[in-house]
Amino acid sequence: MKILVINAGSSSLKYQLYNMTDESVLAKGLVERIGMDSSILTHKPAGKQEVTEVSEILEHITAIRKVLSMLTHEEHGVISSIEEIQAVGHRVVHGGESFKASALVDEAAKKEIRRLFDLAPLHNPASMMGIKAAETNMPGIPQVVVFDTAFHQTMPEKSYLYAIPRVLYNKYKVRRYGAHGTSHEYVSHAAAQFLDKPIEDLKIITCHIGNGASITAVQNGESIDTSMGMTPLEGLMMGTRSGDLDPAIVPYVMNKEELTVNEVNSMLNKHSGLLAISGISSDMREITEGMEKGEPHSTLAFDMYEYRLRKYIGSYAAAMNGVDVIVFTAGVGENSIVLRDRVLKQLTYLGVELDEELNKIRSGDPRRISTMNSKVEVLVIPTNEELVIARDTHRIVNAANSQ
Amino acid sequence: MNFKKIGVIGGGTMGQGIAEMLAAKGLDVMLVEKTPEKLEYSYDMIGTSLDKQLEKWGITLAEKKLILGRIQKVTHFAELSGCDMVIETITEDLEAKRQVFAQLDQVCPSHIILASNTSSLSLTELASSTMYPERVIGMHFIHPVSKVDLVEIIRGLKTSDNTFNETKRFVEEIVEKKGIMVFESPGFVSSRMICLLINEALHLLQEGVASPEDIDDAMRIGYSFQHGPLEMADRFGLDSVLAALERMFREFGELKYRPSIVIKKMVRAGQLGVKTGEGFFKYDKDGDRI
Numbered sequence: 056m057k058i059l060v061i062n063a064g065s066s067s068l069k070y071q072l073y074n075m076t077d078e079s080v081l082a083k084g085l086v087e088r089i090g091m092d093s094s095i096l097t098h099k100p101a102g103k104q105e106v107t108e109v110s111e112i113l114e115h116i117t118a119i120r121k122v123l124s125m126l127t128h129e130e131h132g133v134i135s136s137i138e139e140i141q142a143v144g145h146r147v148v149h150g151g152e153s154f155k156a157s158a159l160v161d162e163a164a165k166k167e168i169r170r171l172f173d174l175a176p177l178h179n180p181a182s183m184m185g186i187k188a189a190e191t192n193m194p195g196i197p198q199v200v201v202f203d204t205a206f207h208q209t210m211p212e213k214s215y216l217y218a219i220p221r222v223l224y225n226k227y228k229v230r231r232y233g234a235h236g237t238s239h240e241y242v243s244h245a246a247a248q249f250l251d252k253p254i255e256d257l258k259i260i261t262c263h264i265g266n267g268a269s270i271t272a273v274q275n276g277e278s279i280d281t282s283m284g285m286t287p288l289e290g291l292m293m294g295t296r297s298g299d300l301d302p303a304i305v306p307y308v309m310n311k312e313e314l315t316v317n318e319v320n321s322m323l324n325k326h327s328g329l330l331a332i333s334g335i336s337s338d339m340r341e342i343t344e345g346m347e348k349g350e351p352h353s354t355l356a357f358d359m360y361e362y363r364l365r366k367y368i369g370s371y372a373a374a375m376n377g378v379d380v381i382v383f384t385a386g387v388g389e390n391s392i393v394l395r396d397r398v399l400k401q402l403t404y405l406g407v408e409l410d411e412e413l414n415k416i417r418s419g420d421p422r423r424i425s426t427m428n429s430k431v432e433v434l435v436i437p438t439n440e441e442l443v444i445a446r447d448t449h450r451i452v453n454a455a456n457s458q
Numbered sequence: 459m460n461f462k463k464i465g466v467i468g469g470g471t472m473g474q475g476i477a478e479m480l481a482a483k484g485l486d487v488m489l490v491e492k493t494p495e496k497l498e499y500s501y502d503m504i505g506t507s508l509d510k511q512l513e514k515w516g517i518t519l520a521e522k523k524l525i526l527g528r529i530q531k532v533t534h535f536a537e538l539s540g541c542d543m544v545i546e547t548i549t550e551d552l553e554a555k556r557q558v559f560a561q562l563d564q565v566c567p568s569h570i571i572l573a574s575n576t577s578s579l580s581l582t583e584l585a586s587s588t589m590y591p592e593r594v595i596g597m598h599f600i601h602p603v604s605k606v607d608l609v610e611i612i613r614g615l616k617t618s619d620n621t622f623n624e625t626k627r628f629v630e631e632i633v634e635k636k637g638i639m640v641f642e643s644p645g646f647v648s649s650r651m652i653c654l655l656i657n658e659a660l661h662l663l664q665e666g667v668a669s670p671e672d673i674d675d676a677m678r679i680g681y682s683f684q685h686g687p688l689e690m691a692d693r694f695g696l697d698s699v700l701a702a703l704e705r706m707f708r709e710f711g712e713l714k715y716r717p718s719i720v721i722k723k724m725v726r727a728g729q730l731g732v733k734t735g736e737g738f739f740k741y742d743k744d745g746d747r748i
Contacts, residue, residue: 318516322515
């Protein structure tokens with residue numbers, strides 16, 4: 056079965072075409088600047104030259120039409136006709152409490168995703184545009200939605216509720232939802248597979264550290280707690296997001312600086328984190344460079360970032376009364392040798408023993424970076440959210456077809 | 459109508475605010491002024507306004523560049539033919555506005571909505587200078603445009619239901635503000651009420667009932683106004699407040715609209731509020747109270 060995986064943003068759209076017989080990627084690409092007269096489509100067919108096309112793409116329907124014509128293009132294409140695509144999988148950011156797993160797209164699912172616009176006003180409408188665009192261009196082809204929040208729906212009440220008046224949960228569903236669920240799910244399963252142990256027997260802490268960063272405690276193969284909250288602002292310090300802070304700071308600063316709700320939101324989401332402390336960049340690579348040159352603000356930014364991550368690992372070890380595996384994934388987690396080094400060298404109380412040489416190896420494969428004596432297995436596992444979406448789509452569409 | 463490109467006529471305070479707000483919402487804007495110099499000045503002022511928001515963390519540097527990049531500078535009406543809507547924001551001068559509408563009527567296809575940001579003039583009268591009065595409507599934004607989420611949508615006598623509905627959709631769905639429907643009447647709802655409040659504050663001051671600070675505190679703290687009526691007058695510009703009161707006084711003929719002698723005196727002295735650094739209170743060049 057060939058499956059098209061779509062990740063639609065408000066003005067961009069990423070895609071990958073999978074052949075599920077061997078889970079190989081036939082092509083992937085990206086449409087940027089949707090809604091403008093100079094949109095850019097970058098198409099990378101496997102084993103062929105990358106192509107870039109600039110044209111006017113005003114909305115998502117046209118974007119998908121362009122992608123499909125690229126996939127079936129005489130020279131750059133990888134399939135001979137659209138009919139070869141047997142299913143479409145979509146990434147959706149927010150599944151609320153309604154979606155505990157991936158689901159087949161039908162009228163009820165669409166209605167529910169629309170109802171959740173309120174919780175993810177920046178993201179769910181874009182996903183919906185992607186779904187509609189695929190429907191228009193490929194009528195009758197089954198579609199599946201895979202949610203960033205679904206994996207965390209197993210969290211118990213004590214993890215997901217905030218200690219604020221209950222009525223806010225009852226009325227507006229104010230609670231922890233978490234994010235990066237697809238990634239945490241993928242790397243925790245890949246870790247168990249790598250160690251050749253049943254996931255149910257492992258206490259795993261997964262650190263998804265990219266531009267956004269979140270950390271999850273996985274026990275019995277289920278997410279029991281995660282650091283992002285109702286929105287992706289809570290938890291770890293990130294590139295431009297503050298992560299945890301005393302909520303009383305918000306009204307205090309709003310009052311002192313006469314800020315509007317929009318301004319304070321923008322401050323915490325776009326002007327904080329590494330960028331705010333370093334004053335130079337939100338990018339961990341530049342922060343690390345600054346630190347190596349002895350630049351004090353970069354050093355502080357790095358120290359805070361590392362310290363907060365380490366505290367979270369400690370708290371999740373406490374949450375599970377122990378930890379068997381720590382996994383690092385995503386841009387920074389997979390690539391920052393120095394961050395892993397600094398975190399892990401101060402987790403010896405948990406029995407972590409880092410193998411400095413293994414930690415320095417750069418690779419695209421899952422790998423162990425702890426020593427043989429380490430009581431905790433520490434792994435680096437490149438994440439692959441698109442593959443999870445393709446697999447879920449494959450499974451759900453097969454099940455629906457066999458009914 | 460798919461609203462993508464919006465023309466904004468006039469680069470004064472309101473024109474700048476509207477152009478900036480529309481661009482921040484992701485729309486392409488064609489900003490029109492009479493001369494390249496005026497246009498450059500307006501564009502620079504928008505840049506300054508964005509810098510202030512950057513300082514307050516409201517936007518990022520990348521967002522500032524994107525917003526400015528969406529604003530195109532135009533000096534000829536003919537270039538507006540590709541706009542999906544045009545909003546006129548020039549000074550409150552009926553004859554000048556009528557000329558603008560007559561020109562727009564020639565340039566824009568007959569289904570394109572022509573809106574005026576007038577705060578008190580007659581839409582019916584403006585529309586009468588065009589061949590298609592059914593597409594003329596009032597869209598009264600309130601200063602500062604990016605922060606005040608209310609727009610009065612004013613129907614002239616001949617404004618069609620379709621024009622109104624499309625304008626309402628534009629206001630509520632595209633620029634995400636609350637649109638209230640108002641039928642033509644001097645000062646509509648917002649200006650009529652706020653000018654009367656200001657005028658009453660002026661009477662209190664004139665009668666020596668309370669000091670400017672105390673009058674403002676009474677409303678600000680007592681009734682949760684963001685600014686008191688006198689500071690509001692300073693921020694609107696005392697000349698604009700006076701002009702609005704005089705117009706309403708003329709139209710309604712009722713004494714309650716007669717402008718207080720205090721404001722007349724201050725306008726004659728050129729003490730116009732924030733824009734001159736002094737009105738009832740003093741302000742620095744960023745418009746903050748000293």
